[in-house]
Amino acid sequence: MPEDSILHPALRALIAGNAQGRPGPPGLRLDVRIQAPDLRPFLGGNVLPGVWSFAAAESGPHVAVVALVHGNEIGGALVLDRWLRAGLRPKRGRLSLVFANIDAYARFDPEDPTASRFLDEDLNRLWELDTLEGGRRSLELRRARALRPLFDSVDILLDLHSMLWPSEPLLLAGQAPRAASLALRLGVPPLVVADDGHLSGRRLIDYAPFVARDGAATAVLVEAGSHWEPATVGTMEATGAALLRTTGVVDPADAALWPMAAPGAPRLAAVTRTVTARTSGFAFVRPFRGGDVLPQRNTLIALDGETEVRSPHDNCLMVMPSLRTMPGQTAVRLARFMD
Structure with missing residues (x-):
């Protein structure tokens, strides 16, 4: 916006x-x-x-x-x-x-x-x-x-x-x-x-x-x-x-609330896999942005040491990838749209 x-x-x-x-x-x-x-x-x-x-x-x-x-x-x-x-x-x-x-x-x-x-x-x-x-x-x-x-x-x-x-x-x-x-x-x-x-x-x-x-x-x-x-x-x-x-807690006309923004068409996505870094060598293959969608299943996303992380399904939504991750931290959540 x-x-x-x-x-x-x-x-x-x-x-x-x-x-x-x-x-x-x-x-x-x-x-x-x-x-x-x-x-x-x-x-x-x-x-x-x-x-x-x-x-x-x-x-x-x-x-x-x-x-x-x-x-x-x-x-x-x-x-x-x-x-x-x-x-x-x-x-x-x-x-x-x-x-x-x-x-x-x-x-x-x-x-x-x-x-x-x-x-x-x-x-x-x-x-x-x-x-x-x-x-x-x-x-x-x-x-x-x-x-x-x-x-x-x-x-x-x-x-x-x-x-x-x-x-x-x-x-x-x-x-x-x-x-x-x-x-x-x-x-x-x-x-x-x-x-x-x-x-x-x-x-x-x-x-x-x-x-x-x-x-x-x-x-x-x-x-x-x-x-x-x-x-x-x-x-x-x-x-x-x-x-x-x-x-309805606040009067919609209350001057303290700025004018309502026009919302987009809401979409629901459900996380299918939460990727937690296991090693200090976790690295994405490229700098993904949250909201990126990977069209094809099995696309390589990251390497966790020598372990490959791949998209589990088509049209895989990248949710908040953290491009610098320590072991035990969430690196990215992978989600499927529920349309």
Whole structure:
């Protein structure tokens, strides 16, 4: 989507490209073209540090929009910062706006923008019950445990993320059919991927209340585009605005929500294989971009040491390939369109 068509004028005024990036592998962009917002007025929260929750007189669902699960993905912070400054409030139900990993965000440095993803461990790999209730300790686990009671009360959650490697924006719906249904209704961005997460730990959208077969709570995650790009911030706000309008929590005419972007025709793809790097020698045969489609089955994708990784079927969708991967990390997800 063109930058000018997706950025609210007030948000566009916050965008500034002040930092210079460092060279990296092909496709890797480390130049920071957005300015991290000053969150000091909002760090206290009104229910928890960094968490603002507002209830309407009229009953309705509890909707949460979450930013900064990764401390260096600052686009979501820009969106929530603008909504709070604009006085966005629900007309029914409850609206919670969550700055998740505020400790990592406090260390964000545009000269070294990848360093503050987390402090001790990835906050988006901790949402297994055994992990949350176990004896392990870390800064991120302490924060997850503090946020857990709030998330236990949420009916619909949107987690705002961005990407290091080039990719088309997409919504991740995990394995819950109700999450895929919600993502398709939002339609922004139009690509929805049903996936099974990561071997290294459960994401927030995989937390038990959001995936329970007999439950109703739902969570989706938007990967809105490249880190630190103005268009990525606009996509995040477009997705958030679509969620608030779709759920009816906020008045569609609320001036705090910028005009709705025209959604594309939504498409659902289901992951058929998650490729996890096994060796330090994992390498793609070329710099793939997320959203690339391999027309033919058995196309060579990567080498993991001496093991070949090939496309398992025709029209194989590449989901968020990570062009520099360590052993145990997800290298790429391969998906089939469910048209």
